[in-house]
Amino acid sequence: MGGPIKGEAAWRYHKATKHSFWSVRLTSHTLDWENQPIPFKLYRGLDPIPLPQQIPTSGVHALKAIATGPSGDGTLDLFTLAGLLHFSAGITKRLRYPGGTVYFRAAACTGALYHIDLYLVCGPLPDLEAGVYHYGPHDHSLRCLRRGDFRPVVAKATGWHPWTSQAPAIVVFASTFWRNAWKYRARTYRHCFWDSGTILANMMAMANSYAIPCRLLMGFVDDEINHLLGLDGRREAALALAVLGEGSPCPQELPTVPTLNVETAPLSKRELLYPEIVGVHEASSLHSAEEVALWRRGFPASSLPPVRGTLFPLHPLPLEQGPTIEEVILRRGSARRFLHRPITLDQLSTIIDRAAAGITWDVTPRQGLCLNALFLLVHAVEGLPAGAYLFRPETRELELLREGGFRKEGEFLALEQALGADASVDFFFLSPLQTVLHHLGDRGYRAAQMEAGIAGGRVYLSAYALGIGATGLTFYDDEVIRFFSPQAAQLEPMFLVATGVPAPRPRTL
Ligand SMILES: Cc1cc2nc3c(=O)[nH]c(=O)nc-3n(C[C@H](O)[C@H](O)[C@H](O)COP(=O)(O)O)c2cc1C
Structure with a gap:
């Protein structure tokens, strides 16, 4: 009789991860500096494809770029791609301190722990073959995970959302939870969206400045996107899709997507999985294109209390x-x-x-x-x-x-x-x-x-x-x-x- 109450898992997670005067005083959590994760995802055995270091400036006023709607017919090429990635997730400052160097990035991130990675799924672009790539901020390079046009896989996972039908590229935002949970534990799941959000604010502004439309899809079949990128959905998982550009028809035919076999450097000596994170992510996952379409029925207008003050x-x-x-x-x-x-x-x-x-x-x-x-x-x-x-x-x-x-x-x-x-x-x-x-x-x-x-x-x-x-x-x-x-x-x-x-x-x- 009756399934789970809608949104119950997220509500439970939210309540369980509140900070209070007492929760911060009673916690026994201390930072294990010996086991601090590295802030980068480093693939082994994949050659870097360096992106241009000299990125032409758009010259667009920030106040305009920040909040203009997506429009324009700018070209997504290696230069604009380099600008989009660098100015949203790239390294913009280095600060040396006695224990090492912190590589600060273009967007703010809780604890400077940088757990969000960006992946590019693109058709053929000027100077870049169609493929699935990971963006490495440490060397401002792409690494090719799959060769070929996998945009139909993304399009299908979004329930064939019309924005994906003409987009030359999609950027997938994903978190490796442990890189943030090392410090923030279960609260990291909130940070996934805070820290993706600050990156997206930059990316949308940069896209506006290049006249490349950038639209966000939150609804997709999680397993299909995770499988495409070689993410297990528990330790690391896709969070959102930024759909870039127009005018490049996406093929209809679905390629086969074999399991990815790539190795990455360990993040730290040991890793912990936080069941609260795994649980709320699983509960908020969508499992079929039909479920995605149903989810997208839209959110009704919410109302604020009536005006009383000056x-x-x-x-x-x-x-x-x-x-x-x-x-x-x-x-x-x-x-x-x-x-x-x-x-x-x-x-x-x-x-x-x-x-x-x-x-x-x-x-x-x-x-x-x-x-x-x-x-x-x-x-x-x-x-x-x-x-x-x-x-x-x-x-x-x-x-x-x-x-x-x-x-x-x-x-x-x-x-x-x-x-x-x-x-x-x-x-x-x-x-x-x-x-x-x-x-x-x-x-x-x-x-x-x-x-x-x-x-x-x-x-x-x-x-x-x-x-x-x-x-x-x-x-x-x-x-x-x-x-x-x-x-x-x-x-x-x-x-x-x-x-x-x-x-x-x-x-x-
Ligand atoms: C959502 C969010 C919450 C943050 N919370 C705090 C905070 O509670 N205290 C603090 O000193 N800094 C906080 N920061 C700032 C981060 O520590 C900072 O973004 C990070 O060290 C990277 O440095 P940068 O923003 O100068 O590039 C927060 C940043 C974000 C994005």
Whole structure:
């Protein structure tokens, strides 16, 4: 009688991985530095195919690139491919410290552990044969896993989604969970989408700057994509597909896909599997094209509580100004300290405008943020009283929920980190998770986290485009909801990012 309740596994996972004042104090987990995983997937015996190091700059303003919809007929060739991969997942900075070197990447990542890998499935491109490739940020090279055109395998796994019928390439985002779980244990599954989201924010912006449409598919038959890439679905698994470009018809005929036999370097002496991660990933997997199509029925419009507080209109800056998207990505780096200085209302308006621009994806055709609402803790913005706010997307205004100085609360909510207090504004993306899971099942969890991750990535990019700083932060889940209630009573926190005027950073090598 009766199957499992829709979304129950994701709900259980979410509740079990909340941080609280006591959970962080009572944990016995310590970092085993002797067993730290390497932050790269290194294939043995596969020759690198170096990508161009000299990538022509697009010259497109970051503020424009961040949030434009996918359009254009730009060419996906080796240069644009190199730009897309480098400026989303490549190494952009090296920092030497006594224990070694940290290779920082283009997009922010929890703990700088870089567990997300990108794979390319493409038809014939100028200067690149059709095939399945892995992108290695350590040497900015591709490695060929399969020769031939395997796009039909991806298309079939997506239920023959129309976006895949003409796309010259698809980039698959996948996590090797252990590379992040070494530090964050079961909470890593949330990070899969946060850290893919920040990479996707960069990739979508770069694609816009090259006029190459980039659209996101969250619905696919997991086993078929994992099999194509040689992932076992438990230790490492595909998370999302970025469909790149148009005008290159995908063959209809399905190639055979033999089991991949490739060897990779061990990540560390030992690896642990976290049953919570394996469990929620399996529960949120889709098993057939029919299931994918059913899942894509779309998410209905969610509603925010009625407006009660004073409304403040936003004044976003025009798109055509400021540094290029490449300059912004190279300049980005999570702020380690903020200076308590105010930002302007124009700056805040612009960041909100870009972050809330929405995604072109298969979850819902609606514009703007769909699975998350944006709550803000404003500490210091010229022309705006300090306090708690809710962004009203329908009128593009901020509603003042509670006026007051809440720096102390900002620190507490951000897991007692000073960055949450010293920032000018803390952005909280909160999702009506139970409603999302009711409509989209366990798979909806991936989508809710991903939307927040992409929006958070856009906060990062917009902040650096405006000459200020940002950092992702983790949080005490239930305390965040308590603080923003009653308006947030039915919501769950997905992502927190703080912006403000950063203190100067140490020099990188
Ligand atoms: C979702 C997310 C959460 C983060 N949480 C924290 C945090 O709680 N505290 C912190 O100091 N940094 C946090 N960071 C910043 C990362 O540590 C930083 O991105 C990483 O070290 C890479 O450095 P970079 O962003 O300067 O390239 C977070 C980043 C992301 C993307």
